[in-house]
Amino acid sequence: MHPHIWYPFTQAKTALEPLKVKSAQGVWLELENGHKMIDCISSWWVNTYGHCHPKIAEAIYQQAQQLEQVIFAGFTHDPAEQLAEKLVAKLGAPFNRVFFSDNGSTAVEVGLKMAYQYWVNQGQARSTFLAFDGAYHGDTFGAMSVGARSLFSAVFSNLLFNVEFVPFPSTYWGDRTAEETEAKVLSILEKALDERGDRIAGVMIEPLVQGAGGMRMCRPQFLQKLRAIAQSFNTLLIFDEVMTGFGRTGDWFACHKAGVSPDILCLSKGITGGFLPFAVTVCSEEIYHAFYDDEPLKTLYHGHSYTANPLGCAAALAGLELMTEYEPQFRSMEAKHHAQLAQLKDHPAVEKLRVTGTIAAMDLVTQERSGYLNTISLEIRQRAIAKGLLLRPLGNVLYILPPYCIRDTELAQIYQGIGEILTDLSKDFL
Numbered sequence: 001m002h003p004h005i006w007y008p009f010t011q012a013k014t015a016l017e018p019l020k021v022k023s024a025q026g027v028w029l030e031l032e033n034g035h036k037m038i039d040c041i042s043s044w045w046v047n048t049y050g051h052c053h054p055k056i057a058e059a060i061y062q063q064a065q066q067l068e069q070v071i072f073a074g075f076t077h078d079p080a081e082q083l084a085e086k087l088v089a090k091l092g093a094p095f096n097r098v099f100f101s102d103n104g105s106t107a108v109e110v111g112l113k114m115a116y117q118y119w120v121n122q123g124q125a126r127s128t129f130l131a132f133d134g135a136y137h138g139d140t141f142g143a144m145s146v147g148a149r150s151l152f153s154a155v156f157s158n159l160l161f162n163v164e165f166v167p168f169p170s171t172y173w174g175d176r177t178a179e180e181t182e183a184k185v186l187s188i189l190e191k192a193l194d195e196r197g198d199r200i201a202g203v204m205i206e207p208l209v210q211g212a213g214g215m216r217m218c219r220p221q222f223l224q225k226l227r228a229i230a231q232s233f234n235t236l237l238i239f240d241e242v243m244t245g246f247g248r249t250g251d252w253f254a255c256h257k258a259g260v261s262p263d264i265l266c267l268s269k270g271i272t273g274g275f276l277p278f279a280v281t282v283c284s285e286e287i288y289h290a291f292y293d294d295e296p297l298k299t300l301y302h303g304h305s306y307t308a309n310p311l312g313c314a315a316a317l318a319g320l321e322l323m324t325e326y327e328p329q330f331r332s333m334e335a336k337h338h339a340q341l342a343q344l345k346d347h348p349a350v351e352k353l354r355v356t357g358t359i360a361a362m363d364l365v366t367q368e369r370s371g372y373l374n375t376i377s378l379e380i381r382q383r384a385i386a387k388g389l390l391l392r393p394l395g396n397v398l399y400i401l402p403p404y405c406i407r408d409t410e411l412a413q414i415y416q417g418i419g420e421i422l423t424d425l426s427k428d429f430l
């Protein structure tokens with residue numbers, strides 16, 4: 001480890017030495033020592049079109065020679081205006097206003113501020129949110145507050161604001177059917193909103209797939225009912241699509257796939273295809289209007305040095321073009337995952353195989369059930385590296401979430417490698 005770098009998650013005794021990456025192309029990463037690996041998880045779910053895509057690189061290069069950065073208070077520019085227009089057109093109604101920021105946590109933070117202040121501006125103090133067990137929304141204080149209390153936020157728990165958590169209606173919840181699970185969760189939500197709705201600013205959810213919480217998946221039907229409940233109890237619905245946005249669930253956005261429009265939508269990660277930190281929070285005209293007034297205090301006071309950075313906007317615009325180009329790939333990946341998973345479904349180490357769009361996941365049956373960085377996840381990471389695969393299980397959950405440019409032969413290579421690793425591991429751990 002470099003003596004002057006504070007690497008994330010590396011102070012634990014069990015942490016692995018970071019590997020030095022020299023270059024990347026498509027789905028492949030190359031280490032300094034020449035070892036090559038397939039990036040099976042799109043490097044924390046951001047490299048949607050593969051690494052170093054020449055179209056995005058070129059767009060950034062062109063923009064860098066024209067306007068690289070300008071204060072976004074009192075000034076505007078073409079890349080921001082074009083991006084807002086294209087995003088709003090693609091997202092469809094009711095989305096009409098785009099607020100720019102720099103990363104997923106901040107997109108969520110802005111969404112929370114919008115929801116909270118929306119009510120303040122109407123003379124209502126609603127200081128609670130509803131969120132879901134197992135959720136991860138980022139590392140800033142607001143985002144940690146709506147995230148499930150976990151290893152990431154435990155030490156800061158005294159500083160987090162008030163949030164009520166309800167179970168996430170995973171389609172794999174004990175012996176109950178999906179319908180029974182959903183009905184139970186919806187009744188908890190309804191009760192909370194019925195009794196305390198005048199204090200609840202909004203409901204925050206990762207739609208269809210809960211990412212860091214273990215790639216847990218819920219059905220579109222649940223989100224449709226959640227939408228109806230939020231509406232009838234007059235609270236705001238916020239979708240954190242930081243991970244699920246831009247093709248991940250097999251449609252452009254999870255809200256499209258589910259056929260549900262939230263009031264506020266948070267996007268980041270895939271938006272620049274892995275090139276630049278960038279994010280947007282998108283809302284309806286109705287929400288925007290609650291902030292548009294002669295009274296200065298009604299404005300949303302939030303702005304970053306790099307808000308709407310022109311290079312980020314240029315990368316995101318090129319990314320939107322690539323989304324159209326790669327649409328057949330992200331739409332067909334679900335079937336490809338299913339076909340490959342067939343070889344693992346009877347493996348004794350595997351249970352609860354699941355797929356939503358480009359995301360495949362499975363739970364591993366091990367003696368050691370808990371812990372984000374448990375022995376099994378570290379073993380798998382190391383054995384995968386030796387086989388030329390970048391895998392990073394979430395505790396006992398092994399998932400595959402590759403860039404859309406992956407070839408069928410490369411996808412097959414990932415699954416074959418996983419099969420071999422699990423068989424080897426079964427002897428020692430499972």
Ligand code: PMP
Binds near residue numbers: 240268
């Ligand atoms: N929301 C979700 C659903 C995420 O998966 C993440 C990142 N894993 C975040 C928010 C935070 O994004 P960032 O790491 O860019 O701050």
